[in-house]
Amino acid sequence: MINQSLKNLSQLLASKAVSSVEMTQTFLERIRQYNPTINAYITIDEEKSLAQAKAADSLIAAGTATTLTGIPFAQKDIFCAKDWRTTCGSKMLANFIAPYDAHVIAQFNHVGAVNLGKTNMDEFAMGSSNETSYFGGVKNPWDLTRVPGGSSGGSAAAVAARLCAAATGTDTGGSIRQPASLCGFTGLKPTYGLVSRYGMIAFASSLDQAGPMAKSAEDCALMMNVMAGFDARDSTSLNHPKEDYTAKLEQPLAGLKVGLPKEYFAEGLDSDVAKVVDEAIATYQKLGAEFVDISLPNASLSIPVYYVLAPAEASSNLSRYDGVRYGHRTAQYDDLMDMYMKSRAEGFGEEVKRRILIGTYVLSAGYYDAYYLKAQQIRHLIADDFKAAFKQCDIIMGPTVPSTAFKTGEKTDDPVAMYLQDIYTIATNLAGLPGMSIPAGFSASIDGHDLPVGLQLIGNYFDEARMLNVAHAYQQVTDWHTAMPKGIE
Amino acid sequence: MALTIPDIKRIAHLARIEINDSEADKTLNKLTGILALIEEMQAVDTTGISPMSHSQDVVQRLREDVVTASNQRDAFQRNAPAVDRGLYLVPKVIE
Numbered sequence: 001m002i003n004q005s006l007k008n009l010s011q012l013l014a015s016k017a018v019s020s021v022e023m024t025q026t027f028l029e030r031i032r033q034y035n036p037t038i039n040a041y042i043t044i045d046e047e048k049s050l051a052q053a054k055a056a057d058s059l060i061a062a063g064t065a066t067t068l069t070g071i072p073f074a075q076k077d078i079f080c081a082k083d084w085r086t087t088c089g090s091k092m093l094a095n096f097i098a099p100y101d102a103h104v105i106a107q108f109n110h111v112g113a114v115n116l117g118k119t120n121m122d123e124f125a126m127g128s129s130n131e132t133s134y135f136g137g138v139k140n141p142w143d144l145t146r147v148p149g150g151s152s153g154g155s156a157a158a159v160a161a162r163l164c165a166a167a168t169g170t171d172t173g174g175s176i177r178q179p180a181s182l183c184g185f186t187g188l189k190p191t192y193g194l195v196s197r198y199g200m201i202a203f204a205s206s207l208d209q210a211g212p213m214a215k216s217a218e219d220c221a222l223m224m225n226v227m228a229g230f231d232a233r234d235s236t237s238l239n240h241p242k243e244d245y246t247a248k249l250e251q252p253l254a255g256l257k258v259g260l261p262k263e264y265f266a267e268g269l270d271s272d273v274a275k276v277v278d279e280a281i282a283t284y285q286k287l288g289a290e291f292v293d294i295s296l297p298n299a300s301l302s303i304p305v306y307y308v309l310a311p312a313e314a315s316s317n318l319s320r321y322d323g324v325r326y327g328h329r330t331a332q333y334d335d336l337m338d339m340y341m342k343s344r345a346e347g348f349g350e351e352v353k354r355r356i357l358i359g360t361y362v363l364s365a366g367y368y369d370a371y372y373l374k375a376q377q378i379r380h381l382i383a384d385d386f387k388a389a390f391k392q393c394d395i396i397m398g399p400t401v402p403s404t405a406f407k408t409g410e411k412t413d414d415p416v417a418m419y420l421q422d423i424y425t426i427a428t429n430l431a432g433l434p435g436m437s438i439p440a441g442f443s444a445s446i447d448g449h450d451l452p453v454g455l456q457l458i459g460n461y462f463d464e465a466r467m468l469n470v471a472h473a474y475q476q477v478t479d480w481h482t483a484m485p486k487g488i489e
Numbered sequence: 490m491a492l493t494i495p496d497i498k499r500i501a502h503l504a505r506i507e508i509n510d511s512e513a514d515k516t517l518n519k520l521t522g523i524l525a526l527i528e529e530m531q532a533v534d535t536t537g538i539s540p541m542s543h544s545q546d547v548v549q550r551l552r553e554d555v556v557t558a559s560n561q562r563d564a565f566q567r568n569a570p571a572v573d574r575g576l577y578l579v580p581k582v583i584e
Contacts, residue, residue, distance in 0.1 A: 099564040192544055206542055232552065238545060304529045315504060322505075324577050329570035336580045337505075345507035353506055357497070357516065358523055360504040374530050376540030381533070383541060416522050432544025461544065 001026055002162040003484060006071060006219045009165055013060055013070045020060065020070030023165075024053040024114050027072045031117065031163050034488060037144065040157040042077050042135045043085045043118040052114045059112045067222055069112035074164035076155050077118035078125055079210075080199040081105045088201045089121040089133040089151075092327045092347035102199025103231045104168060104210050111226055116164050120154030123349045124318065125175055125203045127151050128421040131412055132351040139408075140183060141485040143449035146405040149179030149421075155213050156183040161488045166214035166223060170200060171435075172207045173306055174401075174425030180213060180437040181400035181454025186471065186481060187213045188220045191461050192432035193238035196231030202317040204310035205236070207429045216481050217438065217471035221245035224464060240462060248469040254288035256470065259393030261296045264424050264456075270403040272443035276453040277399050280440040280474070284397070287473055292392050296385040301378050302427040303419055308362050308375035309430075314352075315359025321347060354415065383431040386458075395470055396458040399424055400437040404451035424456060434459045438471045439480040452480075492521055 001012070001023065012018045028046055035041050049072065056070030080086050080098035082105075087093045101109065108115065122132040130138040130153025138153040140146040141161040148157045152169030156179030159167050169176040171189035180187030188211045195210045202208065212223035224245040231237045260281070265274065281291065323329035323343030330342035348356070362371035389396060401421060411418040428435035437454035455474075459467040475481050494510075497517050501508040508516065562575055571578035 096568055099561060099568070193547075232550070235549065236543060236547070238547070298533075301530060301533065304527045307523060307527055308530070319505075323570060324579055325565070326568035327570075333580065336582050339580055340505040341502075341507035344505055348506070354516065354519055354523075356504050356506065357500050357520060361492075361496075361500050361520075361524075362527075364500065364503060370531075371527065373540055374533075374535060376542060377535035377538040378530055378533055380538050380541040381535070383544060414522075415519055416526055419523075419526070 002030065003215070003482065005216060006068065006165060006214070006222050009071050010067050014065065016060070020053040020056040020114060021050060023070065024049055024072045024116065027116055027164055034161055034163060038139045038141060038157050038161055038163070039136050040119055040138055040154045040161065040163055041074070041117045042087055042089070042120050042154065045084065045117065048084070049114055049116055056112045056114060066111050068108070068226055070114065071165045072114040072116040073108060074116050074119045074155055074158040074167035075105060076152055076167065076169050077121055078170050078201045079105050079168065080201070081115060081118065084115070084118060086118065086201070087135070088125070089123040089135060090347065090349070090352070091134040092321050094134065094328070096326055100199060103196035103233065104200065104227055107226050107229070113226070119152070119158055119167060122151035122153065123352050124201070124314070125151040125170060125172055126314070126351050126355055128174070128178055128418050129406070129411065130154065131408065132349055134349060137408055140405045141488055142184065142451055143405065145407055146451070147182070147408055149182035149405065151175040152179050152213060156180065156185070159183065159185045159213050159215065160485060162484065166212060166219050168210060168227070169213045170208055170210045171429065172204050172310060173429050174422035176211050176213055177400050177425050177435055177437040177454070177456060178421055182405040182452065184439045184452025184454070184480070184483060185213065186216055186220055186436070186438050187211065188224065188436045188464065188468070189428065189434060190224065190228060190464055191434045193236050194228045194240060194462070194464070196229070196234040196237050198231050198233040204313040205317060206313060207310060209429070216475050217468045218246065218249060221249060221468045243465060245465050245468055248465045249472045251469050252288065253284070253470065253473050256289040256395065257393040258284060258289045258291050259294035259389050259396045260291055261294050261299065261389070261396060261398055263296050263299045264398035268402050268423070269399060273399050273401070273403060273453050276441035276443070277455055280455045281397065283474060283478065287477065294389045294392055294396065296389060296427065298378065298381045298385050299427045302382055302430055303423060305375045305378045305382065305430060306426045307358065307419060308371050309379065311355040311359035312363050312372050313359070315356045315363065318352070318356055323347070351415070379430045382427050386427070386431045386433060390460045395467060398456050400454035400456040404443045404453060428458055433461060434464050434467060436467055436471055438474065439483070441480055492517055492524065
């Protein structure tokens with residue numbers, strides 16, 4: 001059951017071969033078995049999950065079920081879920097019980113899906129290895145000495161180790177796609193504004209976007225049908241007509257024009273990753289795709305631009321944690337200022353503080369034009385590069401990450417090296433475009449471990465259905481996406 | 490422009506984060522590296538380029554000026570560190 005597609009799980013439930021309670025118990029049992037090692041979940045609440053499963057079984061019995069009714073999903077701990085502890089991976093929110101549902105959670109609840117638990121993540125989604133979580137690091141199921149990527153590292157490990165049917169994540173600079181590449185599954189960051197940010201704890205509001213993390217493109221399409229949609233409560237939500245993301249899945253790829261950005265194949269790309277990506281491109285050639293060389297001349301600036309914009313927005317967003325209305329409050333303080341200073345010093349981890357300080361600095365008097373405004377201008381240039389590229393091609397392909405999963409602790413002392421993990425993913429967030437990572441193979445075995453490699457697809461605005469089609473066609477002729485790590489069967 | 494320890498302390502104060510000397514020292518080191526990365530931007534000529542904050546050409550939506558949310562004070566205050574009779578408690582700010 002654990003390696004089945006969402007469609008098959010749905011059929012198992014509809015045919016009453018398995019009940020939602022049984023399916024939920026199967027995954028809860030696996031969580032009990034593997035979570036102590038992998039640490040993919042921060043909060044489990046079996047009673048709540050099983051109550052949802054029971055309610056789903058009633059819907060199925062009454063004949064009012066839809067595709068995802070009764071299927072157990074893992075939810076990133078960045079989404080507020082009513083009456084669930086929602087920590088965002090931080091000591092600041094270690095005891096925060098969400099009083100309401102995020103839009104994404106409400107959408108899953110609406111179709112009668114089961115919430116299996118809240119997954120681990122880098123603190124406030126700031127990280128590329130899940131090592132900044134207050135609740136401890138997450139292990140990559142393909143090699144327990146390596147990181148799963150981040151910030152959606154818990155959801156990533158849960159999908160890879162089959163500790164859920166699928167999971168949700170959020171992606172500000174690569175936090176869905178980079179872990180999808182490092183853990184070998186399919187992840188989609190939609191067009192900015194397509195999925196509501198309501199109730200999703202804010203990091204960098206002009207970049208944050210939620211999306212599905214699942215075994216296949218087809219699974220992602222089914223989840224997008226539930227997750228996407230206009231929501232007036234998110235001021236940047238786009239009023240885009242509701243679509244069926246499975247509708248184009250089976251379209252042939254003949255004549256598809258694929259752009260290969262030369263900057264994504266330049267120095268810095270690991271040779272093992274390059275080899276896998278080249279093989280994936282050859283497979284697409286056989287499927288009828290045509291290739292054109294394109295250039296994204298300002299792509300190399302996306303990391304500097306991101307490390308101005310994201311910390312600036314974070315420093316503003318995280319000013320709400322003051323120890324007054326919710327969150328950590330220090331035990332001893334002299335006055336209000338002292339209470340703010342100590343509560344925030346104790347409640348935030350090192351990386352979060354670092355980013356708040358950068359953000360505060362670049363926004364401080366006298367520096368705004370040199371940093372924030374400049375970064376927003378270059379952001380425009382980066383978006384224009386993509387606009388020009390999409391005049392020559394339908395979709396862009398390249399590596400998701402320059403290398404495979406690295407060892408735990410390897411980059412913790414060097415923030416800049418850690419930031420380079422997202423060198424191929426950040427430009428997409430800056431432009432607001434949809435991006436995907438799909439499993440495309442493995443690196444040469446290291447110490448007996450095969451490490452997954454992801455292929456990145458970047459589409460034009462609102463082209464998710466076409467991207468899912470392109471990914472699905474590949475998954476019909478390859479089986480990388482069904483591979484499971486050893487030792488978790 | 491190179492950052493100094495007094496700069497770090499000033500920024501930390503603006504951000505309302507207490508920082509001791511040894512932390513300030515470590516932070517200076519890391520922030521200097523990150524700012525060097527950011528400096529790459531300065532080589533780009535951005536004269537006449539408009540700043541971008543949203544990829545789509547959108548304007549702020551307006552809504553009718555009517556109450557849409559219900560009173561959930563009790564639910565929200567359950568997460569507060571200190572409350573009394575529906576009020577959030579903070580140290581005395583007015584003498």
